[in-house]
Amino acid sequence: MRIALRGPAVGAGCRAAGVRALHAALSRAGARVGIEACDPGGPAAPQESLPAPDAAGHVDVHLQWCEASRVDPLVDAPVRIARIAQPGPVDAAHAEALRGLDEVWVRDDARRDDLLALGFEPARVWVCPDPVDLAGVTAAAPPGAHGAITLAIEPDPARLMNLVCVWAELMPVDADATLVVTSDAGLPERVVALLARAGRRDVDIADLMLICDPLSDRERLGLIAAAGLVLTPSARVAAEAAALGVPCADLGLDAPVLAARLCRLDEPAVAPDPAHDADAVARAVVARLEPLVPARRGSSGYAGRPRVVLEGSMFGAHSLAAVNRGLARAMLRHGVVDLALANSEGAVLDPAAPVDPSIRSLVWGCMRRHAGAPDVTIRHGHPADLSPVREGRLVAVLPWEFGGAPMDWVDAMDRGVDEVWVPTDYVRDGFIAAGAPRERVAVVPNGVDTAMFHPAAAPMDLGDGAPGFRFLYVGGLAWRKGVDLLVEAYRAAFRADDDVTLVVKDFGAGGPYESDGVDRMVEALAADPDAPRVLRLTGPMPEGLVPGLYAACDCLVHPYRGEAYGMTMAEAMAVGLPVIAPDRGAARAFMDRDTALLVPSRRRELDVAELAGQRLLLPAAVYEVEVEALASRMRWAYECRDLAADTGARAAAAIAAGHTWDHAARVATGRLRMLAASGEMAEEVAA
DSSP states (O other), rough: OOOEEEOSSSSSTTHHHHHHHHHHHHTTTTTTTEEEEOOOOOOOOOTOOOOOOOOOOOOSSEEEEEEEEEEEETTOOSSEEEEEOOOOOHHHHHHHHHHSSSSEEEHHHHHHHHHHTTTTOOGGGEOOOOOOTTTTOOOOOOOOOOSSSEEEEEEOOHHHHHHHHHHHHHTTTTTTEEEEEEEEEEEHHHHHHHHHHHHHHTTOOOOEEEOOOOOOOOHHHHHHHOOEEEEESSSSHHHHHHHHTOOOOOTOOOHHHHHHHHHOOOOOOOOOOGGGBBBHHHHHHHHHHTTTTEEEEEOOOTTTOOOOEEOOOOOOOOHHHHHHHHHHHHHHHOOOSSSEEEEOOOOOOOOOOOOOOEEEHHHHHHHHOOSSSHHHOOOOSSEEEEEEEESSSSEOOOOOOSSBBBBHHHGGGGTTHHHHHHHSSSHHHHHHHTTTTGGHHHHOOOOTTTTTSSOOOOOOOOOSOOOOOEEESSSOGGGGGGGHHHHHHHHHHTTTTTEEEEEEEOTTTTTOOOOOOOOOOOHHHHHHHSEEEEEEEOOOOGGGGHHHHHTTEEEEOOSSSSOOHHHHHHHHHHHOOOOOEEEGGGGGGGTTTTTTTOOOOOEEOOOOOOEEEBBBBBBEEEEEEEEHHHHHHHHHHHHHHHEEEEEHHHHHHHHHHHBBHHHHHHHHHHHHHHHHHHHHHHHHHHH
């Protein structure tokens, strides 16, 4: 097994001791280990040598031993692991860089619980104790020290002053005891002067010694082994004391507690903790890695985690990009697949910038590169890219809103598309009707981020432009969305003096939807003094503000003719809005008569041979509501708003229970593992 061990391996003191101890023990265990030294911790330690990197230039495992803030999630290796070497919990923002790694290791159960609380999968978080290399260590008190030795290692000046004061006040001058203080980083002059005065023979104080010279790991361990009590703020030194069976206490103890510890010259013996023995740690590390390394070696990663690339817009303002973001975030959180992202459009963001952590995870995903070829490539973009991939399997995400699927999309399943993903049964039925193989069309639903879209979302301030009961429409101003039906129904249901406003959030000129004249209907409605009020919001809206827009309104209206899913309806439901929508079509995947205000609709076939740039084999079909029925439903929601709100509450519960991105990711990763497995079997047959 070849391991690259990256960490602060150079420098005196205990910061680098863990890396050096693990390297020595892994080498004794038979692993080939090269060190990538980084972040030197001070002057070189005496008698410490640094091994050369693996001359082969290839490793099976890349192990980073550092703080979470310094983890590099983009290392290129078959197996990528970070062992977090810090005393406190991991910041949520830094945790995002860890999610793409194969495993994250921590020093104790408390740190593991911290990561599990952040959503990490238990199987990918392992406790790896601080290793202490005990080979050749013997007790070695400094010359002149006598009796019961209290060893203070790496105290800061304030704690050192407290310690010396307590020692001087409470320790009898003739006590057979010595206080030994070491500080690899040196001490301020005023502290050194205090210790010098305290150490004069004419001063009434028990013996103490100050060691400021750099110590090797073995010298420090020898001092610890000779001590009866170790005082330190360092978790690393505490582990070394535990491995040697020496009592240890935190230097942060207040004066009375510290005094009580110092006055106990005969500390009770403690048994050495074998968990910290470097050889035991190395054996556990090798045992942990062995199942991972063969699984990830070679062209296919299925036996470990499938290598997956998701191609498409990641930062765009349209629903297609929102779908990619939602699925990517959930799969990165779950860690079941080894996911990298390929952003096809939109802004390129700086991962170091102060952005929302969920965006930062996508930026890291876009920067990642797999060590080998992906097992599965997922493409979700517009226009659809159906060209074959060089290696691995290809999934095409193909939402279609008009019944029978396009001819070219179905034909592509014979030319390199291994599987088609669709968001609803409605779309799947259209592919099967057009001749697609039933077993190769999978429903991988969209979902809602209920951490963002939930009933407690803070309402956006819409000012004085939207008084009264607020109906909301969110989406493109297109015929397919049924906006013309909404305009007519709103005119029919309300008058100018009704206390009601229709809030229209569209994308404005240059948005993702081509104008088909519907936008002029909205403009005319807003400009008509005899019509009920309209507040139109155009242009992009940051993702984080969208839940507040839903929360600021009372009812969403979306009388679509054709949808493949209907993200805005699901998001509004998650926030707790009642939604008025057709009683047939794709949205029935996540709504029913108990969770939405449904309007009767009829099937309508379109006499066209081509639609949205796609050739059709079957007649295109949509579902269309009657204007009168839609107007009646809107009037009912306005007049019976309490009953409508009850529907919204049921809708929020239904979305949270079964229509989140986490639910979608579980379906997606199941399909990906099956595809990776089938690809692996195909390679074996070909071989």
